[in-house]
Amino acid sequence: MKLKPLASVALAIAAAAALLGTGPAFAQAKEQFIPVLSYRTGAYAPNGAPWANGFVDYLKLVNARGGLNGVKLTFEECETGYDTARSVECYERLKSKGASFVQPLSTGATFAITEKAPADKIPVVTIGYGRSESADGTVFKWNFPIAGTYWVASDAIVQAIGKKEGGLDKLKGKKIALVYHDSPYGKEPIPLLQERSKQLGFELQLLPVNAPGVEQKATWLQVRQNRPDYVLLWGWGVMNSTALKEAQATGYPREKMYGVWWAGAEPDVKDVGDGAKGYNAVTMQHGAEPQSKLVKDVLAMVYEKGQGTGPKADVGQVLYMRGAMSAMIGIEGIRSAQERFGKGKVMTGEQVRWGLENLNLTQAKLDALGFAGVMRPISTSCVDHMGASWARIHTWDGGKWNFTSDWLQGDEQVIKPMVRSTAAKYASEKKLTPRTPEDCQS
């Protein structure tokens, strides 16, 4: 028994050493460090895990292809559980290892990290999520909501509904309900939908659902009473399948439901199966792409060698592709930085920021990376940190997701002025001076 305190002291010292040992000892030559904030546990794990698998597999694929002009990618995952405080801890932990960019993977964490990143000189990359006004690069120098935001997603849905009705003008007098996750994430589309409702004359009903969203009886009772013509679903994780089951129970037609891309993947509908048949969701460019060259490469170069992160069957699913595409855009940012600051060198956060701001993903480059048919070209600039605003609608047929619309594009006439005015408000609150054209050159 005498040993017991000794053992616990030893444990404590070892734990303290583990804490202290996370210093910048990592900064070896020719290794580019990528932090991975993910959530594989908690209420959102069914959706968080495939995203993380796709992200990590893509990093492994880049290494299998010989790295980034010879620079090997290293990464470390940190479990956040979708908790903002824990995400900040993960950010601080991985930052000290020399992060090239960070993908917070939660709107709450994006807001918190946006305040910290400029001081730390780390670009915040939010592929298709985050704060919509950060598309304005003159105010949000370090934020990159590349390839779409929630405003683009909701605008695309409004356009898709307009097409279905035979023209946007036909939306006048219609009722559209937004069933949303009551968090910054779920509230993001509201300003755009309000703007659109003013413009087009449809009535917008806001129906919040408390996180995590397993209890929605009251919300769907309201849907039953008000009978909206369309329901937009801004859910996440377990909330989506619950909403679909409730819709089934209420008898609300699934064909009239449109989900955001976080609500349009396999884990959301699989449990409901046939009950979700006809349910639509917007995708920011890609859907499930098991036939793409990227998936074949991942299977051949990563999974064949037994290095796959997740189950093989999930490779190519919607959220898996999302993770892979998010990783790809970040990595291409590093590559474009290398083209300016020296090929085969390790890039700093500041250099990666330049690379992301001058990203030019042409069709040829996408084809070479294996993203042919998965997504369209993207090019960013100092003013426009989004680069592209393409979207498509896909529909669940009971077994898989199929595209049911052409390419849609977020309406710049609507989104641009909103981005500019919201960003200007942010700048005035923070007493930031927007960047000058000279600053853009640097």
Next chain:
Amino acid sequence: MLYRENGQFKSTYRADQQVFPIRQDRIFVIAVLAFAFLAVPMLASDYLFRAILIPFLIFSLAAVGVNILVGYCGQISLGSGAFMAVGAYGAYNFFVRIPGMPLVPALILGGLCATAFGVLFGLPSLRVRGLYLAVATLAAQFFADWMFLRIKWFTLDTPSGSVAVSNLQVFGLPLESAVSKYLFCLAVLVIIAMLAKNLVRGAIGREWMAIRDMDVAAAVIGIRPMYAKLSAFAVSSFIIGVAGALWAFIYLGAWEPSAFSVDYSFRLLFMVIIGGLGSIMGSFFGAAFIVVLPIALNQFLPVLAGAFGLQISTAGISHAELMIFGALIVWFLIVEPHGLARLWSTAKQKLQLWPFPH
């Protein structure tokens, strides 16, 4: 041998009534403060400051507040997360709406908002006790969640409901670097903990303890239950409110109502139970246990597994972290039901008798 009060004669009441009557205690406290203020800023890394020390200080402060209410006055509360939220949003509104508002008055005003809110939700304590009161204070939590989600005025009509602060400074010094934030939190903690320590050993603290031990008997000897209970709610929620404001302003920078979910109420209650009810020192132990241990486990487990040539997945680590943490809570509660603070005082007693303990 070293820790012995022999020969320390008190010749005045003042000397007998000071905060730390034993000389060695005074030296120890001064040494700890000197270490925290002088040595730590030189030794610790940026990560240690931002991810571990600052959360530890802020939660210690909140735990001191909860301990006054739960540990000293015996009123079980599950509304601590709500008091933190009110403090944070109150301070935010004063800070943003009044041009040129300095940080420290904003924090104090945020704490006062929490005081008003705490007294309001403390009113049921005059009628209900124990578990029933816990349920009644839980209402505060739901009310705060609802208030900050739905009443747009509190969040300045931001579309996403998330608010942010920046350009913080104290007396003209910017609070940007990790060290400056750490020192600011530490200063707030030391001042408030000292005040709390003095309160609980004064007349008002004795009233609280009398109410805790038996409120009927306390009323018989002339203690006003209403005054004692509500003052405990007021003081406690002020401290928790300041801690909430610090958590939002200093640690998060940008936050939404879910940053102060019911989870935090439970966590704070666990802190004071594990740390030791009715002990200011225990609040620090409890905060260290709840805040630092999971993060330490999360980082230590992969190292440990690596030593045996194993590799655990991220999800596996996080599951193991929860399991070990839960097991440790149960273990500590079985071995020392009176909390970690009791271990501390036992150690002190043993030291006084050393080398002949009995």
